Amino acid sequence: MKKVLIIQTLVKQYRVSFFEQLDQALKSEGIQLRVAYGDPTEAERQKLDNVELSSEIGLKVQNYWFLNDKLLYQSLWTEIFKSDLVIVEQASRHILNYFLLLFSTLKLKKVAFWGHGWDRQAETPKFSEWIKLKTINKVDWWFAYTEGTAKYLKQCGVPKNIITVVQNSIDTEEFKQYLLNVTSEDLERVREKLKLKNTDKIGLFCGGLYANKHWKFLLESNHLIRQSIPEFKLLVLGDGPDRQQVIQTVNQHPEVLYLGSKFGYEKALYFRLSDVFLIPGLVGLAILDAFVAGVPVVTTDIPIHSPEIEYLIPEINGFVTEHNQQEYAHKVINLLLDEQGLTQLKSGALDSSKHYNVETMVNNFKEGILKALLK
Incomplete structure (x- = not known):
């Protein structure tokens, strides 16, 4: 059975249905899904929208924050090496991402980014955005939030044939x-x-x-x-x-x-x-x-x-x-x-x-995973 690992900083309430439905969709294809995540920072905790996944899908790990919550380390080496595809947030704060990018470059592990493409909330260019731009084309697959994200990725040199537009949504x-x-x-x-x-x-x-x-x-x-x-x-x-x-x-x-x-x-x-x-x-x-x-x-x-x-x-x-x-x-x-x-x-x-729903997002994500595993 193929294994897919999605690494998240934390889990928001609106994402639970997506992960549960994706788990079922992948099971029907003979694929096991695990979602690793940790506890929120105090700032995130105040939003009161953080939850935990069932142990069948979720893997709760310790979040180790450094430099005033600017860098995050999660100890997930065992799960990473057991997985056929690792999907990570496109976030420069994740220490694990740099190791995974190296593994992807050396063809030791299939790695995918899931994200916006760039930080739309950044008021001025940051070093972290420079890192994102430099690493944007260093993964095996891309799960883009929207068509606009995909357009940006292609402008940055990411091949069209490794981009899946997931059409980001919630369970409505x-x-x-x-x-x-x-x-x-x-x-x-x-x-x-x-x-x-x-x-x-x-x-x-x-x-x-x-x-x-x-x-x-x-x-x-x-x-x-x-x-x-x-x-x-x-x-x-x-x-x-x-x-x-x-x-x-x-x-x-x-x-x-x-x-x-x-x-x-x-x-x-x-x-x-x-x-x-x-x-x-x-x-x-x-x-x-x-x-x-x-x-x-x-x-x-x-x-x-x-x-x-x-x-x-x-x-x-x-x-x-x-x-x-x-x-x-x-x-x-x-x-x-x-x-x-x-x-x-x-x-x-x-x-x-009618055009934006979690069922469409799950199907898009599943199809992207299947293609990434075959790559």
């Missing part, structure tokens, strides 16, 4: 069921609890509370939106390092409701209540929750978005404005006042959700 089926189970009585109960009127226009933010999400920009834009739409209310869902700052700011604005982290059915309730999904900062996989709920996304044209920003098609399932509060607020105001246009965007968002 469970969330879809939660949304379908929300009743009009449930919505009325939540409106009463939050003191919302049926005529209120609702904006929703759902995500991590940290600087790159530009939550301050959103709260300032909220003030401008309310000047034109007094019945506008903003719901903020999420947690993170900036939680206390958000609470302190929100306390000064009664029209903004901070509700903390919400999951499953509770999260579905708030998505069903909302007219628009407002995320002026970094857009990631949360965009798929919005699409499944049929809620159009409004963001800004900043360079730090994750690859999933490619899924947003302006005037089809959302909008991208200049990173300017007046422009952002103006777009949201026009959208909320255009009932026909808003309905069309909601329909477009729902239609987009």
Whole structure:
């Protein structure tokens, strides 16, 4: 039986279904999957979205951090040598990666990268990005997040025939069921609890509370939106390092409701209540929750978005404005006042959700693994 090892720093809640389904898909091909991972750093722990895998799939190891969490070592030599293919994050902080790149060069081990291609959140060029660029073409296979990632890889000289576009996604089926189970009585109960009127226009933010999400920009834009739409209310869902700052700011604005982290059915309730999904900062996989709920996304044209920003098609399932509060607020105001246009965007968002799902990602990943093993 062929063995595949995926090495992760940690495991996020949204990845569990993917790993479980990939495990089953590979078993049907006579391939064993192991996912090695460790505990999160304190900064990651504060996001409250880290989980553990079952022992059948997961292998919990000790994370050894150095240089103020800039370098990571995981002792996985036994698993590495037992595996036919090792898939690692394309991250320069992983000490093991440098040994694996050497093994790949010497044809001692098949190694694959899984990643974005470059750090979209880096404000200035870093030494770590230089390392990524120098090693980008030193593996046997590439699992690219999106078509945009694949395009970048090809520009950097990575052969097209060793790139698999996985179409990064999450398991939206469970969330879809939660949304379908929300009743009009449930919505009325939540409106009463939050003191919302049926005529209120609702904006929703759902995500991590940290600087790159530009939550301050959103709260300032909220003030401008309310000047034109007094019945506008903003719901903020999420947690993170900036939680206390958000609470302190929100306390000064009664029209903004901070509700903390919400999951499953509770999260579905708030998505069903909302007219628009407002995320002026970094857009990631949360965009798929919005699409499944049929809620159009409004963001800004900043360079730090994750690859999933490619899924947003302006005037089809959302909008991208200049990173300017007046422009952002103006777009949201026009959208909320255009009932026909808003309905069309909601329909477009729902239609987009059909193209991005974990089943497609699992199949793409499986096919890439099969090809990599044959290489």
